[in-house]
Amino acid sequence: MNNSFSAWAACAQMIAFNRLKPVWQSSPVPNGLTALNEAMDLFTKRFIENGFGGIVGKIDYRIPTPTTSSTIRGKTAFRRNNVPLSITVNPIQIDRVDLTNGALEGSLAHYWLHRVGYTHPPNNPNVPESFFAQLFD
DSSP, X not given: OOOOOOHHHHHHHHHHHTTOXXXXXXXXXSSHHHHHHHHHHHHHHHHHHHHHSSXXXXXXXXXXXXXXXXXXXXXXXXXXXXXXXXXXXXHHHHTOXXXXXXXXXXXXXXXXXXXXXXXXXXXXXXXXXXXXXXXXX
């Protein structure tokens, strides 16, 4: 039995706690479980669209100008369907030996959440923005 709390669950709980929702959805999610289920459902739909539905997601592998500390970047989608899971990868940051695979996976998941319509939570005065945005633009 696994009683641990996953990073995905923590992220989903933050989405629910901050009453976030995709930009095209009218009501916020009520709790972390619903947030996680909705995000997984949206990811599944985007994977199907991008793999079998004719939508072409692209990975742009380039050093951003001006140079930033971001690892992976993706723009927030403003529609529900037919959204490519396109991202930009910063090769300088990806090559850093101090970044774990978990940090890189989290960066990818973060921007895929943008690609399915989620935005950043409002700033929390108790947690500096740099804590959440150290790998993001």
